[in-house]
Amino acid sequence: NITKVGKVAGCQVTEGQVQRGAKVRLIRDNVVIHEGTLSTLKRFKDEVKEVQVGQECGMAFENYQDMRAGDVIECFRVEKVQRTLD
Structure with a gap:
């Protein structure tokens, strides 16, 4: 828990690259539990x-703090x- 940022x-990035400001999906047990924006x-x-x-990196999301070990984060643009017209 970091001051001004939250959790x-x-x-660890396993595929591609992650860019600040990207859209994110937080997946827990194969269910999307949050969709939003990467703030940090x-x-x-x-x-x-x-x-x-x-x-390895640290990520924080706008308006969401309930991350847990084992969650999968998909980042996309x-x-x-x-x-x-053809």
Whole structure:
């Protein structure tokens, strides 16, 4: 529990990369229990923009604090793609 941030989950990136501000899904026992935004991304004590696969990091989420050991965090980015007419 960190002052001004709240709870920070200790994580390891297993696929791809994680970027601060990404959308997140918190999954417990194969059920999505929270969907929101990644508010804090840390490596050691430093706030960072992204973390690569294989690295450990700390994550905190906007308006959600009930993380538990074994939870899976999916991070994703929503992109708007301009539709074209063929």
